[in-house]
Amino acid sequence: MNELRDPRAAGRRAIGATIAIAASLGLLSAVTVAGAAGYAGRDVIGLASLVFLVALIVGAVIAMRWIYLVATIAYALSGGETTRPGWAVGWYFVPFANLVKPYYAMREIYQVSENPADWPSVPGDYLPMWWGFWIATNILSNIAQRLDGFDVGVPAALVIELLYFGSAAVTAWMFIRLVREISANLAERIFQRDVAEIFV
Secondary structure: OOOOOOOHHHHHHHHHHHHHHHHHHHHHHHHHHHHHOOOOOHHHHHHHHHHHHHHHHHHHHHHHHHHHHHHHHHHHHOOOOOOOHHHHHHHHHOOOHHHOHHHHHHHHHHHHHHOHHHHHHOOOOOHHHHHHHHHHHHHHHHHHHHHOOOOOOHHHHHHHHHHHHHHHHHHHHHHHHHHHHHHHHHHHHHHHHHHHHHOO
């Protein structure tokens, strides 16, 4: 069988990247609300936006490398019955399909990490909630971006930013939990498979 890499180190990097994205989003949300109240100028908001954009791009690359790695492991352990690793990442970039296909890929990865022998019977646990918050965060992000430049007032800007940041924070927390569980479970499954191969 192919050599499978332990995903825990990549998982730790994905967790760190997720925390960096959430922290930079918190900074951007605070500065945006301060700007709506007249306490922060456009240059400060622009700098906070740049910090968030850099954290988002770098963090997304790191998270997608982890997704590709765990999808590769799940694909191997399931006997090729789950989403292919390239599509586990690629679906995020396909319009309309990106609303459901990444969720199905992550659910399969999670299920295989729990029980490779009978993965289709494993419930998704909190994955639907995680994906619901992911979709809500993206919708709130679009609303916040479209309202930027309009004088909606401090209360409206505060409500939108709080909803957006709150949804993003919950999404990040659930993703971190998912990364930890999947990484630990798959590391154990790889170890079990390697031990079984030694004694066969």
